[in-house]
Amino acid sequence: MVSPAFRTQSLAKRYGRVLALEGLVLSVPAGEVFGFLGPNGARQSTTIRLVLGLTRPTDGRAWIFGTDAANVAVTHRRLAHLPADVALWPQLLSFAGCRRGVTVHDPCGMPVVCVIRRVGA
Known part of the structure; x- marks a missing residue:
């Protein structure tokens, strides 16, 4: 069985007292096109940073093709990210x-x- 392109398990992030993300459970199958849309402040950027291993979760885990997202040396060889700030x-x-x-x-x-x-x- 093919691992999902990315998945999260109870992913959470706190910045001090501010709860930025709580208990996210998400799985995107390999080969799928996935739109991550929502209004400003809906936690898309926080989730993407966590999944890309650019920031560490307060709780929970994320995986890219079955590899822990915290292992950026491996996961970043298998993905690309174009941030919205094209300046x-x-x-x-x-x-x-x-x-x-x-x-x-x-x-x-x-x-x-x-x-x-x-x-x-």
Whole structure:
């Protein structure tokens, strides 16, 4: 039997006193198209971060193709994630251009060379 693409068991996340997610049980079969929709604040981003192993659950577990989501070294080889914040992409393209010696600017107008030096890349 094929493992689900991802599944959760009693997944929960607290940030201090704030309960962000409680007791999520979800299974998405491999090969299925799954839309994760809801209004702002419906906990989609929290759930995705937990399933991707980008943050640790307070309780419960998540698996990607049968591998514990906390094992990001293995699970991240089998998935891709495109966040909703696509403002990231112009900087990535600018960074590639900068490496070729082309002068480019980030969306705020700051020369990318300065941004790279500031973060130590």
